[in-house]
Amino acid sequence: MTTPLIAVRDLAKTYQVGDHAVQALNGITVEIAQGAFVAVMGPSGSGKSTFMNLLGCLDFPTAGHYTLAGEAVDGLDADALAEIRNRKIGFVFQQFNLLARATALANVELPMVYRGAAREARRSAARAALATVGLADRTHHRPPQLSGGQQQRVAIARALVNDPLLILADEPTGALDSRTGLEIMALFQRLNAGGMTVVLVTHEAEVARFAERELHFLDGALVRDEIHAPDDAAVQLAKREAAA
Amino acid sequence: MSTLEAMRLAVSALRANLMRSILTMLGIFIGVAAVISTVAVGSGARSVVIEQIRSLGTNLIIVVSGATRVRGVRRAAGSHMSLTEDDARALKLEIPAIQAAAPYLRGTVQIIQGNQNWSAVAYGVDNDYFVAREWVITRGRGFTEGEIRGAGKVALLGQTVVENLFAGDNPIGQTIRVRKVPLTVIGVLARKGQNNWGRDQDDVLLVPISSAKRRVIGWARANPKAIPVVIIKVRDGADMAGTVDQIRQVLRQRHRLRTDQDDDFSIRNLTEIMQRRDASSKALALLLAAVAAVSLVVGGIGIMNIMLVSVTERTREIGLRMAVGARRRDILIQFLIEATTLALVGGIAGVLLGVGAAYAIAEFAGWPTLIQTDSILLAVGVSAAIGVFFGFYPARRAAQLDPIEALRRE
Numbered sequence: 001m002t003t004p005l006i007a008v009r010d011l012a013k014t015y016q017v018g019d020h021a022v023q024a025l026n027g028i029t030v031e032i033a034q035g036a037f038v039a040v041m042g043p044s045g046s047g048k049s050t051f052m053n054l055l056g057c058l059d060f061p062t063a064g065h066y067t068l069a070g071e072a073v074d075g076l077d078a079d080a081l082a083e084i085r086n087r088k089i090g091f092v093f094q095q096f097n098l099l100a101r102a103t104a105l106a107n108v109e110l111p112m113v114y115r116g117a118a119r120e121a122r123r124s125a126a127r128a129a130l131a132t133v134g135l136a137d138r139t140h141h142r143p144p145q146l147s148g149g150q151q152q153r154v155a156i157a158r159a160l161v162n163d164p165l166l167i168l169a170d171e172p173t174g175a176l177d178s179r180t181g182l183e184i185m186a187l188f189q190r191l192n193a194g195g196m197t198v199v200l201v202t203h204e205a206e207v208a209r210f211a212e213r214e215l216h217f218l219d220g221a222l223v224r225d226e227i228h229a230p231d232d233a234a235v236q237l238a239k240r241e242a243a244a
Numbered sequence: 245m246s247t248l249e250a251m252r253l254a255v256s257a258l259r260a261n262l263m264r265s266i267l268t269m270l271g272i273f274i275g276v277a278a279v280i281s282t283v284a285v286g287s288g289a290r291s292v293v294i295e296q297i298r299s300l301g302t303n304l305i306i307v308v309s310g311a312t313r314v315r316g317v318r319r320a321a322g323s324h325m326s327l328t329e330d331d332a333r334a335l336k337l338e339i340p341a342i343q344a345a346a347p348y349l350r351g352t353v354q355i356i357q358g359n360q361n362w363s364a365v366a367y368g369v370d371n372d373y374f375v376a377r378e379w380v381i382t383r384g385r386g387f388t389e390g391e392i393r394g395a396g397k398v399a400l401l402g403q404t405v406v407e408n409l410f411a412g413d414n415p416i417g418q419t420i421r422v423r424k425v426p427l428t429v430i431g432v433l434a435r436k437g438q439n440n441w442g443r444d445q446d447d448v449l450l451v452p453i454s455s456a457k458r459r460v461i462g463w464a465r466a467n468p469k470a471i472p473v474v475i476i477k478v479r480d481g482a483d484m485a486g487t488v489d490q491i492r493q494v495l496r497q498r499h500r501l502r503t504d505q506d507d508d509f510s511i512r513n514l515t516e517i518m519q520r521r522d523a524s525s526k527a528l529a530l531l532l533a534a535v536a537a538v539s540l541v542v543g544g545i546g547i548m549n550i551m552l553v554s555v556t557e558r559t560r561e562i563g564l565r566m567a568v569g570a571r572r573r574d575i576l577i578q579f580l581i582e583a584t585t586l587a588l589v590g591g592i593a594g595v596l597l598g599v600g601a602a603y604a605i606a607e608f609a610g611w612p613t614l615i616q617t618d619s620i621l622l623a624v625g626v627s628a629a630i631g632v633f634f635g636f637y638p639a640r641r642a643a644q645l646d647p648i649e650a651l652r653r654e
Contacts, residue, residue, distance in 0.1 A: 053648050058567060058647050059648055078571070079572070079573075085566075085568065086568060086569020091567050091568065093564075097564040097567075097651065099561060101260050110564075110568055111568040111569055114568060114570050114574060162569075
């Protein structure tokens with residue numbers, strides 16, 4: 001068996017809230033293979049967000065080990081984590097988090113700016129990423145001029161632009177209507193089919209059905225790890241179009 | 245992220261809130277403009293004083309006759325002609341620090357030339373006077389020793405007199421009349437401008453001291469050698485106060501004054517008086533600049549305030565930037581450059597306004613102003629420093645944000 005992309009062993013996170021410690025994550029051990037499409041599920045307070053923050057190198061674990069593509073991540077300092085986020089991870093958020101003043105192109109370029117890429121290289125990579133998400137004709141629009149679905153596509157293009165090892169999506173359909181949500185899920189499935197590892201957090205079972213594996217969290221523990229045949233978002237979308 | 249990139253980013257962030265950015269710059273803008281214009285006014289005033297010192301001549305001491313008692317009543321300085329031309333000669337001989345000792349007398353005279361007439365101040369002088377006053381003759385020649393001793397009927401004219409009597413004609417060789425005495429104009433003096441009392445120093449007529457006594461001003465005194473004033477130039481680098489003491493000793497000795505007797509002359513150190521004026525104008529300029537500098541600090545606090553607001557408003561943006569790979573240093577530099585840009589743009593605009601104001605003050609109020617390049621460079625440097633100093637705290641706050649918290653912020 002090849003090395004898994006993500007290998008997590010006994011990962012724990014404790015928050016200090018006032019006098020007492022809150023165990024947000026309680027010794028998680030899991031592996032995620034290269035090219036997987038994983039949904040992280042659980043009610044609020046289950047620890048799924050903490051898990052995502054740790055996978056995304058936004059936070060430091062209190063205990064345990066995290067290996068990303070064979071490289072130990074725990075113990076790295078803030079600047080080293082920033083570099084890993086920049087080069088190896090693409091983030092997609094529920095609220096898109098685009099810079100309202102900047103064009104779609106400039107938004108997509110942002111991770112490359114922090115990588116120190118030259119202007120021309122940034123331009124062409126950002127254009128390519130926007131073409132991948134189907135927005136080649138929207139490069140000079142600003143977020144307020146774009147629909148919610150289009151904004152999320154720009155955000156996905158931004159996640160793709162540095163050619164990361166995985167995409168971490170936090171409730172990516174949460175702010176979208178169900179049809180647009182389907183479109184975004186179809187896009188993720190297409191990217192996954194192209195070899196991209198996708199980990200998404202959701203509390204909706206229908207959304208999780210598009211992944212091939214579901215990790216269920218409850219009270220800081222991984223309670224169920226389920227692999228199933230995913231629904232096809234593109235097919236569902238086509239059915240809805242036909243019905244309408 | 246490169247610095248250029250960060251600067252471009254800062255400019256676009258500031259333009260996004262254009263009105264707010266302009267209002268924030270206003271503090272620095274006004275502060276710098278105030279500093280530049282007050283320093284210009286201050287150094288303008290100083291330059292006038294310095295010019296006056298220069299036109300008067302440097303290292304000057306004036307010895308005035310008199311200050312004596314006549315039957316118990318004290319008389320004004322100069323009322324008693326206690327000094328003589330011999331005193332002046334003796335001072336120059338006995339005190340090595342003295343470069344020139346020029347006795348002179350003065351009176352207002354009416355000058356007639358053809359059908360023109362003009363009132364000017366006549367000075368009876370010897371050739372030391374030109375050394376002491378650092379006054380040169382631009383056209384013609386100076387007095388010969390023979391003319392000075394033998395009451396030569398010759399005169400040197402100041403520029404104002406030339407303008408009023410000759411209106412463009414060459415005065416050299418022409419004859420003017422003073423008190424019916426015909427005098428040949430042998431030269432014209434360099435322009436000196438106004439002195440520090442506002443008197444026109446070019447409205448003068450210079451004649452040999454002997455001519456002044458016998459013919460032009462009139463000096464029917466018991467002692468034909470008596471003179472009211474000696475102007476003394478001390479050599480560069482010599483001790484002025486020490487020279488004053490030496491002058492006093494020599495004159496007391498020559499006048500045979502007992503130790504219990506007062507001086508029958510008074511000594512004024514002109515340079516010292518002017519330097520005191522210069523020092524006070526310097527102090528005033530410094531005070532003005534200090535007051536103006538306070539507004540710079542106020543401007544800096546304004547920048548800090550707005551930067552704090554901006555950091556709070558853009559918390560999510562900061563979180564996002566961190567998520568996509570910005571290091572803390574990148575965020576710090578971004579906000580520092582933003583604050584510095586605010587201060588610098590305000591500062592540069594302030595320099596322009598300050599320079600304009602200095603010109604306007606010179607033009608409309610008629611005050612002399614002097615814009616100094618180093619004060620401009622200093623103002624620009626100080627505004628940049630203010631940006632860095634007052635921008636640091638907000639920028640550090642931005643850089644210390646926790647990316648998870650920042651992303652969650654509404």
